[in-house]
Each structure stands twice: as C-alpha cells, then as structure tokens.
Amino acid sequence: xxxTTVERLDAARQELSAEAARGQGGRGALERFADxxxxxxxxxxxxxxxxxxxxxxxxxxxxxxxxxxxxxxVDVLLLFDGPIRDGDERFVRAFLHPLWDLRLVVGHQVxxxxxxxxxxxxxxxxxxxxxxxxxxxxxxxxxxxAAASLETAHARAQILHSLWQLIDERHAGFNDTLYQxxxxxxxxxxxxxxxxxxxxxxxxxxxxxxxxxxxxxxRLDEAEEFLSRIRSILHLESRRNHNTLSHELQERxxxxxxxxxxxxxxxxxxxxxxYFRHARAISRALEWxxxxxxxxxxxxxxxxxxxIRFVDLQYARAHPESWLGVFQTAVDAESPVAYNTxxxxxxxxxxxxxxxxxxxxxxxxxxxxxxxxxxxxxARLSEMHDCGLLGRMFPEFAAISCRVVRDFYHKYTVDxxxxxxxxxLERLAARATPGRERFATLLADLxxxxxxxxxxxxxxxxxxxxxxxxxxxxxxxxxxxxxxxLPPASRDVVEFLIRHHLRMxxxxxRRDTEDPEIVRQFAELVGIEDQLKMLCLMTxxxxxxxxxxxxxxxxxxxxxxxxxxxxxxxxxGYGDEVIDRSQSDLADLLARGPAAVSESEITRFVxxxxxxxxxxxxxxxxxxxxxxxxxIQPDHVHAALEQKGPxxxxxxxxxxxxxxxxxxxxxxxxxxMDILRGHALTNPNGLVLDHFQFTDQERFLALNADGRExxxxxxxxxxxxxxxxxxxxxxxxxxxxxxxxxxPRFAPIIHCDNHASRRYTILDxxxxxxxxxxxxxxxxxSRHGCDVDLVLIATEGEKAIxxxxxxADGNKLAEAAVTxxxxxxxxxxxxxxxxx
Amino acid sequence: xKLIKAVVRPNKVDEVKEALAKLSISGMTVTEVRGHGKQxxxxxxYRGKEYNVSLxxxxxxxxxxxxxxxxxxxxxxIQAARTGEIGDGRVFVIPVDQAYRIRTGERExx
Numbered sequence: 001x002x003x004t005t006v007e008r009l010d011a012a013r014q015e016l017s018a019e020a021a022r023g024q025g026g027r028g029a030l031e032r033f034a035d036x037x038x039x040x041x042x043x044x045x046x047x048x049x050x051x052x053x054x055x056x057x058x059x060x061x062x063x064x065x066x067x068x069x070x071x072x073x074v075d076v077l078l079l080f081d082g083p084i085r086d087g088d089e090r091f092v093r094a095f096l097h098p099l100w101d102l103r104l105v106v107g108h109q110v111x112x113x114x115x116x117x118x119x120x121x122x123x124x125x126x127x128x129x130x131x132x133x134x135x136x137x138x139x140x141x142x143x144x145x146a147a148a149s150l151e152t153a154h155a156r157a158q159i160l161h162s163l164w165q166l167i168d169e170r171h172a173g174f175n176d177t178l179y180q181x182x183x184x185x186x187x188x189x190x191x192x193x194x195x196x197x198x199x200x201x202x203x204x205x206x207x208x209x210x211x212x213x214x215x216x217x218x219r220l221d222e223a224e225e226f227l228s229r230i231r232s233i234l235h236l237e238s239r240r241n242h243n244t245l246s247h248e249l250q251e252r253x254x255x256x257x258x259x260x261x262x263x264x265x266x267x268x269x270x271x272x273x274x275y276f277r278h279a280r281a282i283s284r285a286l287e288w289x290x291x292x293x294x295x296x297x298x299x300x301x302x303x304x305x306x307x308i309r310f311v312d313l314q315y316a317r318a319h320p321e322s323w324l325g326v327f328q329t330a331v332d333a334e335s336p337v338a339y340n341t342x343x344x345x346x347x348x349x350x351x352x353x354x355x356x357x358x359x360x361x362x363x364x365x366x367x368x369x370x371x372x373x374x375x376x377x378x379a380r381l382s383e384m385h386d387c388g389l390l391g392r393m394f395p396e397f398a399a400i401s402c403r404v405v406r407d408f409y410h411k412y413t414v415d416x417x418x419x420x421x422x423x424x425l426e427r428l429a430a431r432a433t434p435g436r437e438r439f440a441t442l443l444a445d446l447x448x449x450x451x452x453x454x455x456x457x458x459x460x461x462x463x464x465x466x467x468x469x470x471x472x473x474x475x476x477x478x479x480x481x482x483x484x485x486l487p488p489a490s491r492d493v494v495e496f497l498i499r500h501h502l503r504m505x506x507x508x509x510r511r512d513t514e515d516p517e518i519v520r521q522f523a524e525l526v527g528i529e530d531q532l533k534m535l536c537l538m539t540x541x542x543x544x545x546x547x548x549x550x551x552x553x554x555x556x557x558x559x560x561x562x563x564x565x566x567x568x569x570x571x572x573g574y575g576d577e578v579i580d581r582s583q584s585d586l587a588d589l590l591a592r593g594p595a596a597v598s599e600s601e602i603t604r605f606v607x608x609x610x611x612x613x614x615x616x617x618x619x620x621x622x623x624x625x626x627x628x629x630x631x632i633q634p635d636h637v638h639a640a641l642e643q644k645g646p647x648x649x650x651x652x653x654x655x656x657x658x659x660x661x662x663x664x665x666x667x668x669x670x671x672x673m674d675i676l677r678g679h680a681l682t683n684p685n686g687l688v689l690d691h692f693q694f695t696d697q698e699r700f701l702a703l704n705a706d707g708r709e710x711x712x713x714x715x716x717x718x719x720x721x722x723x724x725x726x727x728x729x730x731x732x733x734x735x736x737x738x739x740x741x742x743x744p745r746f747a748p749i750i751h752c753d754n755h756a757s758r759r760y761t762i763l764d765x766x767x768x769x770x771x772x773x774x775x776x777x778x779x780x781x782s783r784h785g786c787d788v789d790l791v792l793i794a795t796e797g798e799k800a801i802x803x804x805x806x807x808a809d810g811n812k813l814a815e816a817a818v819t820x821x822x823x824x825x826x827x828x829x830x831x832x833x834x835x836x
Numbered sequence: 837x838k839l840i841k842a843v844v845r846p847n848k849v850d851e852v853k854e855a856l857a858k859l860s861i862s863g864m865t866v867t868e869v870r871g872h873g874k875q876x877x878x879x880x881x882y883r884g885k886e887y888n889v890s891l892x893x894x895x896x897x898x899x900x901x902x903x904x905x906x907x908x909x910x911x912x913x914i915q916a917a918r919t920g921e922i923g924d925g926r927v928f929v930i931p932v933d934q935a936y937r938i939r940t941g942e943r944e945x946x
Contacts, residue, residue, distance in 0.1 A: 510847050512847045554869075561880070764883065
C-alpha cells in the first residue's frame with residue numbers, strides 16, 4: 001500500500017472529522033469526502049493490472065449520491081463487458097485488497113452488463129442502490145447500457161414496488177412512529193432513508209411531485225442538512241458506522257452544533273425539538289407522496305386514482321400472460337381496473353389466442369387462484385367481459401355474449417346470468433346475505449371452490465344452441481379443460497357440475513324428497529360429499545341468478561333439506577350399499593385393469609367394500625390398492641406415502657384387529673401430523689384400507705431424508721403391538737406445542753344413531769380439532785369392545801367432523817352399550833382423563 | 837261459485853295442474869307455503885345435531901269454479917296429489933259471494 005494512499009484517506013477523514021466536530025459535517029462536507037474517495041478509487045484502479053474485459057467502477061447508494069459519511073460502507077459495483085475471465089478476477093482482487101487493507105467496509109457487487117437484461121427482483125436493495133449509481137472510473141458506456149434496463153416503465157414499477165415494501169418493513173421495526181427517544185438518524189421514520197425514498201418515488205413516478213407536496217424542496221434540503229450534520233457527529237463520536245442518536249450522543253451533538261442553553265438538558269431539548277420538526281416534515285412529505293403518486297401494485301402495475309393500470313404498455317403487449325394479473329391485483333386491492341387499461345385491452349385483445357394468456361403451468365395456476373370466490377370477482381369478470389378479454393381467454397364464453405333465450409323465468413341475457421351466479425357465490429363467501437350462513441359454511445368447507453366458479457362460468461355456454469344445453473356446455477368446457485391442462489380429477493368435477501347443474505333443482509323442487517328412494521338416487525348421482533356441496537351451491541346461485549324473485553326462502557328450505565338428506569345418505573347410509581359382482585362400474589374396473597393386476601385380485605379386494613369406494617378413488621388408485629394388498633399377513637402393514645402439494649397422503653393396507661384404527665391414527669399423531677381428511681374401509685375378509693390426508697406441521701418428512709421409512713416402521717411396530725403407541729401420543733400431547741388447555745372452544749357433539757343403517761351403529765362426532773383426537777376417540781370405541789368398520793374423517797377449520805360405523809361382534813350396538821359408549825366419549829371429549 | 841284451496845306436496849303441483857287442465861280449468865293461483873297438519877314435521881340430524889323440521893314446504897293452489905263442477909275438481913285434485921303417505925295435504929271449499937275484474941271494475945256474474 002503506497003503511503004500516499006493511506007495518508008490521503010487519513011487526510012480526508014481528518015477534514016470531515018474537523019467539520020463534524022464543529023457541527024458542520026453537512027451535505028457539502030459529505031460531498032467533498034465522497035470526492036476524496038473517488039480519487040482514492042481511481043488511484044487503486046490505476047495501480048491494479050488492467051483487466052482483459054472492459055470494466056467500469058461505479059459508486060452505489062449513498063456513496064453514489066455523494067453522501068458518504070465518515071464510517072459509511074463504501075458500496076461499489078464492478079461492471080464488466082462480458083463473461084469474467086481469470087485476468088478479470090485478478091483485477092477484482094487487486095482492486096479490492098488495497099481497500100480492505102485500508103480497513104474500509106466495502107460492499108462490492110460484480111456483474112456483467114448482460115445480467116442487467118433481467119431485473120434482479122429478488123434483490124430490491126441492490127436495485128435501489130443502482131438508482132443512485134454513478135461511474136467513478138472505467139468505461140462509462142458500460143454503465144449507460146446497464147442503466148438503460150432500469151429506465152423501462154416495467155423496471156420502475158418493480159423498483160417502486162420493492163421500495164414500498166422496504167419502507168413498510170423498516171417502519172414496522174420502529175413501531176411505525178417517528179417519535180423515538182433515541183432515533184436512528186438513518187433508518188427511523190422521518191430520517192435520512194425516508195428522505196431518500198421520497199426523492200426516489202418522485203423520480204420514478206413524477207419528478208414534479210415534490211413541488212406540490214406539503215413540504216417544499218428547500219425545506220427538505222434543510223432537513224437533510226440537519227440530519228447529515230448529526231450523522232457525521234455520531235460517526236465521529238462512536239468511531240464507527242453508528243447512527244443511533246442515543247441520550248449520551250444527543251448531549252454531544254447539541255454541544256457540537258452549539259445549541260444554546262445553560263444546562264445540557266436544555267440544549268438537548270432544543271436539538272430534539274429540531275429533530276422532530278425535521279422528521280415530521282420528511283414523514284409528512286413521504287406520506288403525501290405515497291398517497292398521491294401512483295402506488296406500485298405488482299409487476300408492471302400501479303394503482304392510480306381511477307384504478308389498477310399497466311405501467312409499460314409495450315411490455316404488456318409482449319406479455320399477454322400478464323393481463324390476468326391486472327384483475328387479480330384489482331381484486332386484491334379492492335379497486336376497479338382503470339378505464340384506459342380496459343380500453344387498451346379491448347383494442348388489443350383480439351391479437352391473441354386463448355393459449356397466449358396461460359402459456360405456462362404457473363399462469364394456469366394463477367387463473368385458478370383468481371377464480372376463488374371472494375368479493376370483487378364478479379366486478380372484475382364483468383370488466384373482462386365488457387372489454388372482450390373474457391371471450392378471448394375463453395372463446396366458448398363469447399358464444400353466449402348478449403345471448404337472449406326467451407323463457408318464462410330468465411330475466412337476463414345468458415352471459416349476465418352466468419356472471420350473476422358468480423356474484424351470488426362471492427356474496428356467500430363474504431357472508432353478505434343474511435340467513436344464508438348454512439350455505440356459506442358449505443362454501444367455506446370446499447377444498448377447491450375455484451372449480452365451482454369454473455363450472456359456473458361454463459354451465460350455460462351451451463345455450464348458444466337451443467337444445468340440450470347441458471351436454472353442449474360439457475362439450476365446450478372440455479376444450480377449455482384441455483387448454484388449462486387441469487388434473488383429471490379436477491376435470492371430472494367441473495364436467496360433473498356442468499352436466500348435472502339442473503339435477504338438484506329438479507330433485508328438490510319437483511320430486512318428492514320425502515321419498516327415501518329419491519334421496520338415495522340423488523346420493524348415487526353425486527357420489528361424494530364435496531360434489532354434493534358444490535352442486536347444492538351451484539343450484540342455489542344458479543336459481544337465484546334467474547331473477548330477483550326465483551330463489552325464495554321456501555325454495556332455499558327445500559334445497560337445504562335435500563342437501564341434508566343426501567349428505568346423511570352419503571356419510572351414514574353408505575355402509576349398507578356394498579360392491580357386488582353384478583355392478584356395472586365393477587365391470588368397467590375389471591375391463592380397464594392393467595395386466596399386472598388380475599381380475600380375481602380386483603374382485604377379491606373390492607367385493608364387499610362400500611360402493612362409495614369406487615367414487616372416492618380413481619381406477620388407477622384402486623389398482624394400486626390391490627397391489628398393496630398382495631401377500632398381506634396378520635400384523636403386517638403395506639403402506640404408500642406420497643406428497644401432494646402441502647398435503648401428504650398415506651394409504652395403509654393391513655388386516656383388521658382390535659385397536660387397529662386407533663393405533664394407526666396414534667402413529668400419525670405421535671409424529672405431530674394433523675389429519676385433515678380420510679377414510680377407513682373394511683371388506684368382509686377383514687382387509688382394512690385406511691387412507692389419510694395430513695399436514696406435516698413440524699416438517700418431519702421434509703427435514704429428514706429417512707422420515708418416510710421412520711413413519712412406516714412406526715406403523716408396523718404399532719400394528720404388531722411392539723410399541724405402546726398410546727403412551728407415545730400422550731407424551732406428544734403433553735408437549736407445550738400441543739398441550740390441551742382448559743375447556744374446549746365449543747361443546748363437542750356426539751350423535752349415536754342405531755336406525756340410519758341396517759348394518760352399523762353410526763357415531764357422528766363433531767369436536768375441536770386437536771392432536772391425537774382420532775386416536776383418543778377410536779381408543780374409547782375399541783375399549784368398549786366395538787369394531788371400527790368404516791370411518792369418514794373431515795376437518796373444517798377448527799372442527800373435526802368424524803363419522804364412525806361401528807359394530808360389536810358383527811352386530812349393531814345394544815341401547816345400553818350405546819349409552820355407555822356415548823357417556824365415555826363425552827367425558828373424554830370434554831377434557832376428562834381416559835380410563836383404561 | 838266456490839273457491840277451492842288445495843294444499844299439496846310441492847312435487848305434485850304439475851300433476852294437479854295437468855288434471856285441472858283436463859277439466860278446462862287453466863286460471864289458478866299457486867303459492868309457496870309452509871305448514872303442518874297431522875304430519876307435524878319430523879326430526880332431522882345434520883352433522884350429529886338434531887333439529888326439528890316442524891313447518892314443511894307445501895304448495896297452495898287456488899281455483900274458483902262453478903258449483904256444478906266442484907266435486908269433479910276436488911276428485912281430480914285428490915287423485916293427482918295423493919301418494920297415500922301422511923303429508924299429502926288438504927282441500928278446502930269456500931263459498932264465493934262476489935267477484936270483480938280489476939281492470940274494468942266490472943262485477944262478474946256468479
């Protein structure tokens with residue numbers, strides 16, 4: 001290190017220190033200090049070996065603004081014109097090492113110009129620092145090329161968005177108040193960083209913004225001068241990059257800045273009074289700018305007074321997949337889409353095919369997320385429809401645009417009727433319709449309500465023809481489902497809802513629903529509870545969208561009763577209807593079976609299981625179950641575990657034995673798993689198929705490579721009786737994470753029914769969801785000598801809803817046994833100790 | 837003239853209408869109503885919770901007919917609405933003293 005470099009740095013520091021000590025370390029002093037550093041960097045640059053690739057050294061952030069304080073970090077960017085080679089690396093080392101030898105804190109970034117083609121959205125502080133960048137030494141044109149990428153409207157919106165978030169996060173760290181007794185001169189609300197944020201907002205949105213604000217530019221300059229002087233004193237006094245104006249440093253600062261007063265306390269009060277005055281001025285100006293400037297609302301999106309709009313129309317034109325984001329953002333922000341943006345979309349929408357709007361899986365997922373029913377969805381869909389975008393995204397929908405079908409009931413065009421169904425659904429989601437809580441609960445229970453919205457959007461598209469519109473709607477929906485590449489199970493749900501969207505209203509309003517056969521047939525049609533719930537909601541909102549008068553409370557009641565009767569048939573009565581050889585869907589299953597699974601194997605496995613089994617699982621899943629059941633021996637467990645998004649699915653095949661279900665549930669609980677849904681089925685040969693969906697709250701399976709093997713081994717040990725699983729669950733329940741405290745949040749409901757099923761006593765239990773709940777319930781049942789033959793497990797929010805089909809010695813329970821069991825279960829669910 | 841008021845199961849309305857049409861009666865008033873007779877509702881269970889369904893949905897059909905065909909109309913309604921189960925409904929016959937046409941204010945001849 002040449003002595004001159006050290007000396008020049010010392011000289012620069014002494015000069016700024018002297019000014020700081022006099023309370024004069026303001027903007028001018030900081031600029032001069034930054035200039036000294038520029039000269040120093042140029043010297044170091046000149047001494048380093050020349051790199052083979054063209055390079056520019058740029059000052060970033062505060063240094064870039066020439067606001068370098070005594071012990072500030074020196075943030076620099078080394079920008080190369082192409083891939084970095086060995087010689088370039090030698091240059092980087094030769095440039096940085098002397099700076100480190102000077103004990104400077106250098107924040108350095110090394111980039112190629114080409115990297116700036118893509119905005120580093122995951123590094124917002126770097127993006128902001130770049131805004132203040134300037135070339136110190138090297139090829140200026142490199143910097144100009146890199147900076148050009150920040151000049152697009154899209155990049156500006158992105159940076160603004162990041163700045164907004166950073167401000168919020170920083171302010172939250174100060175409890176969102178500027179009135180700090182020991183303020184951070186750099187980061188606190190109303191301090192230097194806010195002032196810089198304010199100027200950045202103006203620069204990115206409207207440079208004239210500051211002239212219109214509550215605090216004029218001169219006043220802001222004055223505030224900056226004051227804060228800079230104090231900051232210089234803080235660095236001088238603490239000999240490091242320290243920016244907190246502590247009580248002790250307040251006294252020294254007041255003295256250095258020559259505040260009047262006989263006592264230190266008086267001088268400090270005057271200093272802090274000035275501080276708060278300046279901080280208030282900055283804070284007020286920033287708040288005003290945030291309210292006035294178009295607020296960043298997402299990638300290439302801002303929120304103006306008239307709604308959400310694109311920033312960079314050229315970018316939007318090149319990226320039609322970004323258009324949905326406008327409406328998604330508008331729903332999130334509870335704002336309309338700006339008229340100009342809608343007009344622009346109307347002008348350009350017909351340039352694109354439907355596929356252009358959803359080219360990637362992420363875009364298609366975004367569409368489904370957008371379709372989740374919530375306030376604002378109808379309004380945004382209507383905007384999309386009015387500007388022609390909905391018809392471009394879904395050409396099938398264009399077929400019913402302003403379509404008039406004359407009948408006695410409908411009062412609106414088919415497209416508007418369709419959109420109104422979605423409005424009615426979103427009102428349910430918002431619980432905005434009094435008296436509809438029971439239907440709102442159904443909607444809240446749905447795991448994928450967006451499929452219902454998709455079905456509603458397409459349920460009447462077939463009305464462009466005059467006959468059999470449901471079949472035509474299904475045909476047209478298939479095209480859309482193909483484009484969106486939905487998973488087969490989701491496609492089936494959407495097709496089912498569209499095909500049968502009139503069936504529930506016919507059954508509820510025009511059939512004798514007091515007749516159990518009508519209910520049974522309807523239950524056979526819907527198959528499983530989620531489809532029933534969706535069809536019920538679809539019927540409600542569809543009939544309501546016909547006209548204001550169509551869905552009367554009277555009809556609502558009829559619909560609800562059919563729903564309840566069908567739900568009970570599905571969850572309680574299903575055990576009586578078992579698969580037999582004559583069943584047509586069994587024939588289909590056998591015909592489609594893979595070569596690896598024989599017909600006799602399939603028949604042996606499914607015969608005697610409830611018919612519901614074939615509705616719950618796809619044929620492929622059934623074949624896997626059959627394969628799992630091969631060579632099963634007493635006490636053996638054949639299990640399959642797979643992850644589906646945030647949820648894990650466990651399939652267990654084993655042979656029935658006392659306490660089996662309780663032990664399997666216990667194993668999951670002992671690993672901290674939260675069981676969400678599931679089914680337990682037993683066939684007449686004693687073969688048990690349990691299927692669970694659970695979340696791994698402690699991330700045991702994600703964090704442990706051998707976690708799956710652990711879990712399956714624990715299942716084997718529990719089923720074979722090698723471990724006391726109840727003891728393990730008890731230990732887990734005692735953990736501070738899961739300990740049950742006091743009274744349950746709502747009283748548990750236990751309903752025992754000995755009449756609904758020919759074969760089983762039905763136990764319906766609604767209780768607070770808690771770790772080990774299923775294990776405890778089924779343990780009590782087993783302790784009463786009962787067999788758990790079938791179980792339906794559901795979780796809705798905090799509620800666990802479990803339906804057990806049980807027998808004792810192959811028969812329904814006697815009344816005395818029901819009474820005793822119910823009493824024990826009540827005792828346990830109300831928090832009582834289990835009695836062995 | 838008589839006002840015939842029939843309270844029937846909701847799913848029987850179409851059949852009653854058809855039966856009345858065969859007697860050339862096309863004008864009628866149909867109202868959604870709720871109530872109970874001897875049926876007195878029943879207990880339903882949803883998710884383990886029992887609730888009493890005391891007022892059952894019914895449809896009320898009102899027609900005004902000439903005295904001469906009252907019995908025929910009653911028979912037609914009963915035949916169409918009957919299932920044999922409890923809850924099939926009721927038919928009431930009420931004398932009508934006078935009738936006016938609202939549009940013209942004319943008194944109708946009874």
